[in-house]
Amino acid sequence: MRKIEAVDFFYVSMPLVTTEGDGSQDALLVRVAAGGVEGWGECEASPLVSIVAFVCPMSHGACRPVGASVLGQRLESPEDIYRIASQIELDSMDLLQAPHTWSGVEIALWDLLGKVREEPVWKLLGYRESFRKLPYASQLFGDTPAHTYQQATEACRQNFRAVKFGWGPIGRGDLKTDLEHFAAAREGLGKGSLLMVDVGQIFGDNVEAAAARLPMLEQVGAIWLEEPFHTSALDAYSSLSRRGRVKLAGGEGAHNFYMARHLIDYGGVGYIQVDCGRIGGIGPAKRVADYAVSKGVTFVNHTFTSHLALSASLQPYAGLRSHEICEYPFAPKPLAREVTSNHLERDKEGYVALPNLPGLGIELDTQAIRRYFVPVEIKLKGDILFKSSDGF
Amino acid sequence: MRKIEAVDFFYVSMPLVTTEGDGSQDALLVRVAAGGVEGWGECEASPLVSIVAFVCPMSHGACRPVGASVLGQRLESPEDIYRIASQIELDSMDLLQAPHTWSGVEIALWDLLGKVREEPVWKLLGYRESFRKLPYASQLFGDTPAHTYQQATEACRQNFRAVKFGWGPIGRGDLKTDLEHFAAAREGLGKGSLLMVDVGQIFGDNVEAAAARLPMLEQVGAIWLEEPFHTSALDAYSSLSRRGRVKLAGGEGAHNFYMARHLIDYGGVGYIQVDCGRIGGIGPAKRVADYAVSKGVTFVNHTFTSHLALSASLQPYAGLRSHEICEYPFAPKPLAREVTSNHLERDKEGYVALPNLPGLGIELDTQAIRRYFVPVEIKLKGDILFKSSDGF
16 A cells, blocks of 8 residues: 655745745745655745644644644545545644645645556546646736836737736825836737736725726726735625626635635636645645636636646646636746756747646756755754755 | 834643643743833744744745734834734735734734733723623533533533533534433533533534534524534535524634634624634734624634633623623643733632733743743754744
């Protein structure tokens, strides 16, 4: 019987991490070993905190470290992954960080199982075919409308047929400047490209502030307005969704299936965006994709880091032909590009396809991981609780 | 101008932590210093992970450590606490553990502000009066119905007029045994006492399994059924709330105002239970209390640790006379009792009142903290990132 023998964490970081809204400045890679086979996954956000949630001392029966539910467990089939996930839901119920930690481990388990069965993960999920996706360039608004215009033309030049602008100045200055940014984005893209706008929760739950931007977003033909509010501000989402024709998008903050479902059921989003590195991995993401289909909502991945994370994030909706758009890191930091040896490159028409390879189909570059490796050592009462190693 | 100069964490733990569902086996105490005054707070659950979320390296602009939004900030009024909370919501948006960490710090800030103004926290929250509460003894179901009966008689003997039984065997064996436990609890309590039942999310989102327990819960006069499902399984809560006369209770897992609100709006709970050590502290808990009042729902604290946490958890609804029930750790581990010098003792009629003292009105016992202290040292790249000290 195949058992999970080891889980190793590789915290990698750029030498300098800045306050820009760029999630590719660090990463937490996870390697799982079982019966002579390895799988790799990636956790989104705050590597050190996620490591600690795997190794911390138990606080009580419903607040155990994630590791307690993983190490030594049987791993023969997808059902084993679901079983471990259920156990973590109960045994790490009070450990808030647990879903982020588990996400990377879960992804690695799918990768491992795919390698054992010599099948891509999307086949293990029940899809017969994997359809190529239309990547949108994900980038920040410029500091000025002129800068935003420049960014838009640059994305076009690089053969992107869809571009998302996010964060930056939007909602932080006056309405007029925001509208100028929206207009500059469209002008730079020209008529043929898809335009999305992401405002990074800047309006909290202020529906009027967000609604003031809707007419201009309609005018420039934005296909969605992303994260106008706090992930949990369902009432605000619901109100705004009824105020205009621009569809709302959200869900990257969901750390379980239910939170994504609520954005559909109660928030009225038209696009549900799921980050496999946060929601608990590929299993719950697939469950969201199934639910989205049943509700006529479009599934989109959320990915801002490596191509390992990108491959993981596309698996849950690989077989959904009409859910065509995908997020694609436009200009990630060198780290995010270099930690994998192969990449999901765009074809001549600008599309991207999942590899027809076992597991996630992504090879890690251990030399690159070593270059960016951040060694961690944690002592409790003078004894070593955790010490990471970049030995492969 | 008063500024937050220091935030210190004190991780305390029983020498042996077991898998029983008893949250008083460890604790994370937080001391904040500003302008020569100290305040104390407590974070619920997984001390080590919460410490790390305060000191970890930034991952990007929306994934900064909690400490970055706290240290050096102005602290003159409640508005300053709300302002810091809003900043954390944006700047630590992607750091899942952040609300648990911030909760303890936030509580300490209210305590500190109360001491500066020489007023109890409930007055700072706008209440003119603090009403005494009826504590229920919070304890686990026995291993057998006979054991449950014994526990019930013991709680009565100790002058509790309300008793909540939780977790243990419920939902893990057959229906018949569960019903026997419910009956044994009522039999042990006699007719005069309030009985509540807490099943610790055991049914996931299986409405039928939970509904099968409703008739017996009605028969024994349980005033609420607590946490039948995952905190986020709103649809299951909603379905079950329409299936019987027993009111549902939940909310301890809420790590922001919205999650508690959703249990009211979409889940149909009759009692909303808030843990100040998780929801982001006293401010968001007060917001839930106000919302509960507006919706005819009853607010109840969730507390399973020290009397510092207990005092914090009662402040948000101290002025709500008709929201009378409160959770009261029945038999906490010695640690939870010993870390504070004074306690919220029950009066002759079995009620408990908040002290009319500045802040939370609770003194810490530094000797006891030293006895249970767990020293933590974290190194990144060989350099010390965090090292705790029990020096006072």
